Amino acid sequence: MQQRNFTEEQDLFRQSYRKFLDAEVKPYMPQWRKDGIVPREIFRKAGDLGMLMIWPEEKYGGLGESDFRFEQVIIEETARAGCSEWYNTLHSRLVGPYFKNLGTEEQRERFLPKCVTGETILAVAMTEAGAGSDLAGMKSTAKDMGDHFLLNGSKTYISNGINADVVITAAKLHGAEGRHAMVLLIVERDMEGFTRGRNLDKIGLHAQDTAEFFFDNVKVPKENVLGTPGKGFYHLMEGLAEERLIASCGYLAVGRRAFDITRDYVMQREVFGKPLSQQQNTQFRMAEMDAELDIYQVYVDHCVAEHNAGRLTANLAAKAKMVGSELEWRMADLGLQMHGGAGYMEEYEISSIFTASRMSRIYAGSAEVMRYIIGRDVFSQNYQSILN
Template sequence: MSTSDDDMASLFHDMIRRCLEQEVAPHYETWEAQGVMPRSLWRQLGEAGLLGIDLPEEYGGAGADFAITQFALEEISRQGFGGLASAYNIHANIVMPYLLHIGTPAQRERWLPAMARGEVIGAIAMTEPNAGSDLAAMKTRASRNDDGWLLDGAKIFITNGQVADMVIVCAKTDTSAGAKGVSLFLVDTSLPGFSRGKPIKKIGQHASDTAELFFDRLQLPADALLGDEGAGFRYLMQELPRERLGVGAQALGSMEGALALTLDYVKERRAFSQAVGDFQNSRFTLAGVRADIDMGRAYFEHCVTKYRRGEMSSTDAAILKLQLSEMQCRNIDACLQLFGGYGYTREYPISRFYVDARVQTIYAGTSEIMKEVIARSLLGRGATQA
């Protein structure tokens, strides 16, 4: 980036930190207890310019470098707001880029400015109760009729599902074509035939709502199709690198935050007449966490550079997601261990870092699926999994 880009990045970094400290930190425990964040937060983030950081100005964005959005995700996670990080990743780092890259001018005009202002909250619905990451087994159907498309089916584990105003829905439009029969649709959640199940109760990320969504003969207009019919799987592969960069940013941020908490604790906590941090085991554990973070960041920055050049592949994304999500769980577990019994209490923030991290090896593609993607690239085989 140029000097002016560096200046813009520094400005955004300061603004992101201040916004989180002022608008999120004082209220986050309440939102965790309530299981949802208020819509007013999204509008505040929009007013601060944090929902369209790399969106073109014509759609209400700042036109900054996309890496600043990744920094926002990292900083949200570093401050211990894992639920917000996941919700933000879906809205600002996944759904908005889908619209920008694939949508028609009319679709962009309708949704993006409102999303940048925080007036419309976005979600994306791929996973199904009995299909998971296997897109070829998808049951949700969209069939043409005189008025456009008729949508039937259900999705599960949808982040922002309880509050979303618009959902990108993956549906089969050709049941005989496997993964090549998948199309994407922009679903206005105010339409008849759309409904939500009860909020799914999770072990972590409580402030981020997760829902099951239902489509019962939901009539969509013809222009609800996002991109070309039957190109859904190709679009998913096209956009996955950025989605998984977002997951990597969250992993790096949460590891940095957990390490900072742990360093403070082991310097003050005493056992057997010395600080916990003075034990060789503690020092070696902390050294290992620091080394992992720095190695992980090096590959993350490598992928950011490749993404900026349009060269980051789905295999690169799978390697990044696999390594950083597994590293995150392993290292935050190691940090919690140094807190002893206090680490298992809600009184100490390290416990939230721990439960919030656990989903990282599951969502956005499980570690097992990441290994399958990597292996198939080595063996020259195609994939029907995202």
């Protein structure tokens, strides 16, 4: 494949981050899967090395590196090491930028330094039992009480849910007209009335702590409001393109990881007296997937370049997520099939990739929602073919 356009500094960062994962994270993932959670101190260790949240300016403790390719390196290397269940990017690049884009200077000074060091772990709470991809269907409410909002309701399937110290929480604005009138609130761990349920059991991503949240008359001071009350839905929409690009980088990296370990396995596994890799069916299937992964890599890198230039659209990101989540799943499924019975055993990495990748077509907007976004654009008045 053609050489990718990373800077020398980014290549050096990749090498350092890879060494960190190999020493501090990868060896312990099997135990953390049994525990159902990644220890908090891993966030601290990454933060101490400047490898957790790198985009904040130096005055907040960060490196001031806004180039998304640094986060792309982190996503790729985390997947390469088989450590994708550590949701560091959720903390650093999905939730963290809410403070940059919507927060006041006082909020940035109050929260960002400890987010950079890993002392404070972040999560975002949007999903409810009856409101997933359709956020306008949420039931949680926030009532303006003058100097604070009174928050009531619940959230579910919250990633980093057990570890989280600060949660960006979306709620309907009590008394406001319209399905999209929402407010974003910064809910802190020790606020009275804020509780969390158990660490939820999942079919995959076992080391990723996922929880329910409950809000019973939680008093959230006005200084913990993000953005403009009533505009919370639109604030959330502003971050979805980057969220789907983050997801797409992960799908590609996991898909490539599944391909690589499957390639190693079929070169060693013998069937009918010769390596499985010498069977024509194996070569054809692996050739198809290698080509698809390379082609998708070009598109993802294009989206990263567009994002850095401020031109990443909802349509571009939806295409990346739709295609990538399907590709990751096919690669995981093929990899398990090529492993045969061994692929069904938990001791083989392909089994955890297989179960984890099934979630990719659901979170951050389901595959069906991505098709809806793309299809809506196809039939819009502004649609133009790239050949026009």
